[in-house]
Amino acid sequence: MLTIYGVTRSRASRIIWLCHEIGIPFKQVPVIQAYRLPDPDAPDAPLNTHSPSFLKISPAGAIPVIQDGELLLSESLACTLHLARKYGQPFGPADAAEDALMLQWSFYACTTIEPDALTILFLHRAGQAQSGADQASINNAAERLVRPFRLLDDHLARSGHMLGGRFTVADINMAEVVRYAQSHGELIEQFPALHAWLADCQARPAFQQMWRERLAEPE
Structure with a gap:
């Protein structure tokens, strides 16, 4: 199943919208932007873009990121274009x-x-x-x-x-x-x-x- 790392209040919204259009099932891991937290490095801080576990997935420390099979992909526009190409018409390119x-x-x-x-x-x-x-x-x-x-x-x-x-x-x-x-x-x-x-x-x-x-x- 496709996994989307990132809260919906982020550029992940583009990917989520497309998934709903196509009907792609996905798991969402709600990684929040570190700048939105008073102390993103606190022991009780929610999963965020400074979290060591997320930095293993995205060394750039940015959301969104998708995991599509073996493919780990960042940059929201790259993600939407990849999914549109993979699933094809009518949302992807015809030629x-x-x-x-x-x-x-x-x-x-x-x-x-x-x-x-x-x-x-x-x-x-x-x-x-x-x-x-x-x-x-x-x-x-x-x-x-x-x-x-x-x-x-x-x-x-x-x-x-x-x-x-x-x-x-x-x-x-x-x-x-x-x-x-x-x-x-x-x-x-x-x-x-x-x-x-x-x-x-x-x-x-x-x-x-x-x-x-x-x-x-x-x-």
Whole structure:
């Protein structure tokens, strides 16, 4: 059985969402991020990314990690792309061209969008203005996201999905990154096709199942 190391309140959410879409059974080992604990090295600390037993699995000390048979794999996008390829259509690539496009959009999400989207996630609070340097950081991040969001909006207005005319792992990978900026409604609502696509992605039963599991975890 597939094993996922990592709490759902992490990038493991991408993998869990895909597993629910495909129907892959999995065991989840809830490794929590060390930075979320007052003392991750305390004897009674829960299993976390500083725990010696986890560092044997992930010397980088990062979640998520999956164990798929003999394969031990880190990096969430590598994990989702591997599983999509392994289990195939409709979520995985139909051919080499689709495989390349799935890589392209996944890399675009993590390199061009994720850093600024994470700034908004960590600093923005449901549209409320922040003070001083935090607000300046939010404004700068939102400004930098206009260009990639416009590109996505134009693409989705024409295609409806990231590729192939259907919902695939590329939609999951992109949607989970765009979600980080979702609290900045003023930004997202500038792009109607992107806004509608994200809402459709998050209305899917598999996303809703993952999200319920995520909300059930401690903050």
